[in-house]
Amino acid sequence: MRILHISDAGLPDxxxxxxxxxxxxxxxxxxxxxxxxxxGQHLSxxxxxxxxxxxxxxxxxxxxxxxxxxxxxxxxxxxxxVHVHNVVVGHFLLDTDYPAIFxxxxxxxxxxxxxxxxxxxxxxxxxxxxxxxxxxxxxxAERFPVLTVSEGIADYYRRYTSNVxxxxxxxxxxxxxxxxxxxxxEGLVYMGGDFNAPRFIPFRNMSGLREILDFDIVSGLPHRxxxxxxxxxxxxxxxYRPHPFQLVCNPNKNYEYLHAGLQVLLQxxxxxxxxxxxxxxxxxxxxxILNVVDSIPEANPERIMEMARDKYIWEKRENVVISxxxxx
Numbered sequence: 276m277r278i279l280h281i282s283d284a285g286l287p288d289x290x291x292x293x294x295x296x297x298x299x300x301x302x303x304x305x306x307x308x309x310x311x312x313x314x315g316q317h318l319s320x321x322x323x324x325x326x327x328x329x330x331x332x333x334x335x336x337x338x339x340x341x342x343x344x345x346x347x348x349x350x351x352x353x354x355x356x357v358h359v360h361n362v363v364v365g366h367f368l369l370d371t372d373y374p375a376i377f378x379x380x381x382x383x384x385x386x387x388x389x390x391x392x393x394x395x396x397x398x399x400x401x402x403x404x405x406x407x408x409x410x411x412x413x414x415x416a417e418r419f420p421v422l423t424v425s426e427g428i429a430d431y432y433r434r435y436t437s438n439v440x441x442x443x444x445x446x447x448x449x450x451x452x453x454x455x456x457x458x459x460x461e462g463l464v465y466m467g468g469d470f471n472a473p474r475f476i477p478f479r480n481m482s483g484l485r486e487i488l489d490f491d492i493v494s495g496l497p498h499r500x501x502x503x504x505x506x507x508x509x510x511x512x513x514x515y516r517p518h519p520f521q522l523v524c525n526p527n528k529n530y531e532y533l534h535a536g537l538q539v540l541l542q543x544x545x546x547x548x549x550x551x552x553x554x555x556x557x558x559x560x561x562x563x564i565l566n567v568v569d570s571i572p573e574a575n576p577e578r579i580m581e582m583a584r585d586k587y588i589w590e591k592r593e594n595v596v597i598s599x600x601x602x603x
Contacts (some may be wrong), residue, residue: 375420484514
């Protein structure tokens with residue numbers, strides 16, 4: 276079977292490549308079409324890659340040439356099944372007969388706050404596109420099996436279909452089995468490029484945090500180098516100010532921290548994902564975050580890594596991916 280993954284993003288993209296690797300291991304030919312640049316592959320999952328660059332904002336809706344170009348590119352790649360990543364490119368398939376899987380790992384209709392926090396001109400231009408998201412999501416869910424990253428997002432789609440599977444963004448075993456714990460760890464770290472952006476997006480707002488906590492930042496590195504750097508630290512941070520979207524999203528950084536042997540400090544909106552994990556700690560708001568940090572006990576990093584390999588590994592959820600393909 277020839278499986279085409281389509282995404283509004285480019286490569287590398289760990290989730291997209293893990294999904295592709297799951298089916299490649301089972302003997303299928305897996306190819307990729309993206310809306311952004313191809314800068315290489317994290318897992319070397321695809322036998323062929325292609326970029327069909329997407330315009331920004333409402334031109335995706337208004338300009339019929341965009342849809343025609345994408346459908347032509349999809350046709351030229353000759354897929355038996357299309358694995359659709361997110362709604363922006365997914366809606367291109369609604370008027371076609373391609374069998375498909377809808378893999379929604381962004382839930383853009385719930386991220387209206389991100390688009391509306393932009394400067395006035397960009398916010399105004401994005402309104403029409405944002406209004407389309409809920410209708411497209413429903414139409415895709417009613418036609419195709421759905422995969423997503425959390426039970427919160429899955430519950431949203433269960434209003435339209437019973438064919439929903441949750442596959443959280445955990446690493447594959449080969450991505451983390453090589454990590455060794457250094458003899459000494461210290462300090463706090465945040466993984467991500469948010470502090471390099473002109474402004475924080477609303478559900479990753481960390482304004483004022485650097486005046487409260489002393490921590491390092493790791494960003495922009497290849498995955499292996501990033502994990503090696505994380506393993507130097509004691510505590511990994513997901514230190515956002517509270518926001519409703521946090522109740523349904525599922526940041527992959529928490530799993531990367533655990534696999535690198537760090538304890539995790541996160542906003543209490545995320546704590547339901549780790550209620551039985553003694554290495555994950557939560558705070559309510561910035562008034563108590565420093566006290567929580569000071570109260571986190573020492574832990575054996577190798578024990579944390581063993582626990583992560585047991586509980587938070589991609590291979591344990593591959594059966595959900597395979598079930599979606601069987602449904603197609």
